[in-house]
Amino acid sequence: MAWEYSEKTKQLFMDAVQGKPGTHLGEIENPDGIGEHGSIACGDAMRFTFRVERDPRDPLRDRITEARYLTFGCTSAIAASEALCTIIEQESRTPIEALQIQNDDIVAFLDGLPEQKIHCSVMGAEALEAAVYNWAQKRGVDLSSLGIDLHEEDEDEGRIVCKCFSLSEPYIRRKIKELDLRTIADITHAIKAGGACMSCHHKPGGLQDLLDDIWGPQEGVTRSAAAAEPPLADERGGGEPLTAFQLMRRVDGVMRDAILPMLRADGGDAEIVDIKDMTVYLRLQGACAGCAGAATTLKLLVERTLKEQVDERLRVIAVGV
C-alpha cells in the first residue's frame, strides 16, 4: 500500500508534526468550546478546542478567534484536524456559522481523501459539533430555538449495532441521514461502523436494515426477517426440574430480556458461546471486552442474575477475555 494522499494532505501533516508557525497543534486553556470524538481503542481520536471573542450583549455574535486540536491517529486524521482549524480561523466565524463546515469541506480543503480515510474528516466535523454544543451550553444559547438539532454524545445512547466500534443505532441512523450514506460501504468509510468484523452488515437490525428503513428497501435486496420473538412467558415456579431444552430457553430468555439491555446501556454486549450442564460459557463484547476489571464485574452480574432468575446451580465462565 503506497501513500494515496494528496500533496496538500502530506504537506499539512508534515507542517503539523514539525509545529510550523501557523499550525494549530495544542489545547486552549479554559476554552469557550471543547469537543471530543473517537477513542484510542478505535484507532483515532481528536480533542478540539476554540476561543471566541465574546460579544457583551449577544452570544450569537461571538466570533471564533482561535482553534486548536490534539489528535491521535494516522496521517490523514492529523491533516484533517489541521484543515478544520485553518478553515475555521480563516473567516472568523461565529460558532453557529462554523457549523456549516461539513466533512465534505474538510475533504475539499485537503484536495480529496482516499475513500477508506473519509472517517478522518467526519471525526473533525463531529468534534466541531460537540465543541459548538459545549459553547452553547456555556453561553446559554438555546440551539433548538434556532432550529439547530445538535446532540450531545450521550443522547446517541441506545442499542449497539456495530460492536467493534461501539456505535449505537441512534447515532448510525443520524449519520446515515446527515451524510446521505446510501450503502454499507458508505457507512464504513464515513464512520467506520461495520468495518472490522462485519457481522452487523446483514443481520436483523443491522446496517442494511437501517439503510432500508431510512431509504426504503432497494430492488433485489431481501429484507431480513427482523420480527422479534414474543417474550417468553414466565414458566418458573413449579418444582419440576427443567429439561436441558427448557433450561437453555430460560437462560436465553433472561439474557435477552434482563441481561443484555443492562449491558448494552453501558455500551457492552455479550453472547452465549455454549451451555454444558449448568455451565454457561459467555463471551463479553463491545466496550467491556478487553477490560479485565469490567469483565469480572459483568461476569458476576450475569451469573447472579441467572442464578436468581433461572437456577442457582448455574455458573458462568467468561470466554475470550
Place this chain on the structure above:
Amino acid sequence: MIYLDNNATTAVAPEVVASMQPYLTTAYFNPSSAYEASRGPAHAIASARGKVASFLGGVRPDEVLFTGCATESNNAAIFGVMRANPGRRHIVTTAVEHPSVLEVCKEAEREGARVSFIGVNHKGELDVDAFVKVLQPDTLLVSIMHGNNETGVVFPVADLARIVKETNPDIIFHTDATQSAGKLRLDLNDQLSCVDLLSFSGHKLHGPKGVGALFVRRGTRIRPFMCGGHQEGGRRAGTENVGHIVALAEACKLAEAYMESENAIVCLRDHLEKALCERIPWMEVNGAGTDRLPNTLNLACHCIEGESILYQLDAAGICASSGSACTSGSLEPSHVLKAMDIPFMAMHGSVRFSLSRFTTAEEIDTVIEIFPGIVERLRRISPYWDTAAHAPRG
C-alpha cells in the same frame, strides 16, 4: 534509502540474479521435453532440489517440492492432508499464524473440519497447556508457525512436534517456516525430526518472488493440491519455473553460508532495540523476554498511531511496517498484537523494523537518530500524551 522491512520481502542477492538468468534467456526449454536441449533445465532442477534438501538438514531430495510461494505451500499442506485423511476432522493451529494458514484453516472449517486456535500470552508465547489439552483422538493436523512474521517470536516447534508425535504418531505436524528459513537452522533430520511438513519461500531470504518450497516427509499421507501433470512426482503439477527454482536453491546456499560465518544481524538488532528503548519512554518491545528471530524488532509506542509514524519514516527514507489499523487495509489492528493482548494505548502504535544481512551499522545509527524525534512530535499532537510529564495523561 534504508530498507528495514525484510520480513515483507528482501533484496534479491546479485549471485541469485546471475544464477537464474540463463533459464530466462538461452536455456528456456521445458525440462519435460525429449530433446537434448531440455536436459540442461532438467539437471538444473535436480541440482536445485539437492541444494534445498541439504539446506533443510540433508533430507532426501524427493522430500522437497517446489511451489509458487509459501502461501501455496501452506494451502497444499493443509488441504492436501485433509483430502488424504477424510476420517479425521480436527485441526490445531494458533491465533497468530500468517493469514495463509489462519484463513486456510477457517476455510477448512467451512469444509467440515473442526479447528482449535491456540492463543498466546502477552509476550507472544504459545499457551502450551491449552495446546496439550486440545489434542483429541481424531486430531489430524497440527500447523504451528516457526517464527512470527510480525513480532519475530519463535515457537518451540521442535518440542511441540515431539509432544504431538508422542501423543499420537498419526497426527501430522506442519510448520510455516517462511520467516525462520535463512535465519534459524532448519534441521529436519535432527532437531526438527518430528516435523512432517515445512513451508518456506524464496523472497524472504534474498531470492526472487514467485517460488516456494514444501518439505514433505516420506510416508506422510497427503494428496496433491494442484493436479494435471507429472511434475514433482505428480505431487505438484505445472511446468517447472526453472529459473526461479534455481534461484531459490542459490538463495538457500548463500543463506546457509552466511549463518555459518557470522551472526551480525542480531548484534545490530539488539543495538537498535537498546538505543531506542533508552531514548523513548513508554515504548515496549513486543515479544521481549522470549525467543525471537535475530532480525526482527517490533515496538509499541504508547499514545500514537503507527501509520503516521511510517509516513514520517518514509519521508526520512526509512522503510518499515506497522500492525496498526490504518495500515492494514481493514479498520482493525494486527491479529497478532490483539492475540497478545498488548495494552490498548499501544495497540495502534506498533512499528516493525526487520533487518537483513545487507543492513549496515550506519543505517541503524540513522534510525536511532531519527526515530525518537518522530515519536516525540506525534506525541505532542496526541490528546492522550502529557508532553510536560513525558507520560500518558491521567
